[in-house]
Amino acid sequence: MNTEQLIYTLALQHVPNIGDITAKKLIKSCGSAEAVLKEKKQNLLKIDGIGSATISDLFNSSHIVAAENEIKFIEDNNIACLYFMDNDYPERLKHCIDGPIVLFQSGNINLKEKRIISIVGARKITTYGIAFCEKLVEELAVFNLVIVSGFAYGTDITAQKAALQHNLQTIGCLAHGLNQIYPKTHKKYMVDVEKHGGFFTDFWSTDVFDRTNFLKRNRIIAGLSEATVVIESAEKGGSLVTADIASSYNRDVFAVPGRTTDLQSVGCNNLIKYQKAHALTTPLDIPYILNWQLEGEKKPAVQKQLFVELDTTEKVIYNYLKENEKQQLDVIAINCNLPIFKVSSTLLNMELKGVIRPLPGKLFEVI
Known part of the structure; x- marks a missing residue:
């Protein structure tokens, strides 16, 4: 999209009370973000589900000003803007009803015809969790997959470092704008990640960093991927939210089981117990369940029995x-x-x- 179209799209994204679901509804009804912002209020109110409270601040000129300022940041920092209706927008994320209308990207991300999994889990990952995560990435590296995570402490950075070690693409989904990094101690990994993947976010450079941002960020982690893997989790945690979101998108979820006495395994054990996730006991469970094959490998012929008796x-x-x-x-x-x-x-x-x-x-x- 050109700069003018992007300004209107960002302006719409900037309006309070209008989230991604509502923004997409408005855009699809009017044809574009520009058309939405130039439409008469009474016509917008005729759209199903659109009330006066939703669009009460829509025509405030401050949104255009804010968008123009953000465009300057985007251009100065060579950030790519992926619009939800464009071909370069991640394909799996297109099928998520609450996927961002604009996704900001830095680095060298290539998702074309790639197998993609998200790996999430406890920030206070145990030595067992680290070992399993590293072994998982190592054994799946032959599939040339992309590893998605949140670039946070613990499981996230373990998975992304393992991806780099095996020359795999890795994507960090951030809970803030691309003008900062959290945690700051992970800044040392940014160059390598952007060289072998990059970062996604739908937060602006002006957005205030808040812990609630992580929950919003998790939908992108889940939406990008064919499957989400939970390495470790306590009874409650952000990784369980990501697993629930992945399941709501009808994506496969895997969880690593642990001892019933381990606090960091309670969440994973519950996912398995309540049939919300496949039990992941070996890395090869993933290609088996997802029906992956190596390039050039022929699908094994299935010998269907003749005269099988069915009840x-x-x-x-x-x-x-x-x-x-x-x-x-x-x-x-x-x-x-x-x-x-x-x-x-x-x-x-x-x-x-x-x-x-x-x-x-x-x-x-x-x-």
Whole structure:
């Protein structure tokens, strides 16, 4: 987008009471951010879900002034601005309803045809967590994946340093503008990260750094990736929020189980216990569940048994999948009029019989 269009888009982003979901609704209704800001108030109020309180400050000229000032910072610091409707905007993030309308980028990020996972976890990571995280990145490096994290203490920086060690791209999603870095002790890693990846944020250089920013930042960590991995977590923590967001985006979540007596494993154990995450006991669980293959590697031929006997429930699910192709577990349950727990166990049995297979995104299809 050109500079004028970017100014209007940033101005819209700057308006209080208008978040990304509402901004996208307005843009799609009017055609552009410029059209939104030039539209008559009575016409905007006709848009479903738009009330007078939402747009009460929309036409304040201070938003254009603020956007023009931010443009100067962006240009002076060679920052890329990715608009949510453009081709260079991260593909997976396009499918997130609350993805930012503008994403700021520094560095040399290339996400084209890349496998991407997010790795999050405790800031006070244990030696066990560090060892598992480093082994995870080391063994998955053959897939030339991208490692996304939050560039924070503990798990985040462990994962990103491991990515650099194995010449993988790594992306730090920041909870502040690109005019600063938190924590300051991680400034020494910035050059290497920008050389082998970079940073994303939707915060401005003028935004006040606040701890609540981390929660907003977490949606970008979850949205960029095919799957989110939680290495360690206490009973409550930001990484669990990221896992919940990833799940809401219908992305796979993995959690590393730990001893029941370890406080930093309570969160991961609960994710597994409540079936919110796959148990990650070995790095190879990820390519298996996500159905990854190495470049040039042929997909192993599946020998489907002839005359496989299916029970009544299996036949219902098999016929549904055969007619509707790839479907998610909960969709199968609804359309086959079966409880989810029954569908889950039946799908496992059918997989063992070689008649269906799991796919990324919690999908299943007939072989």
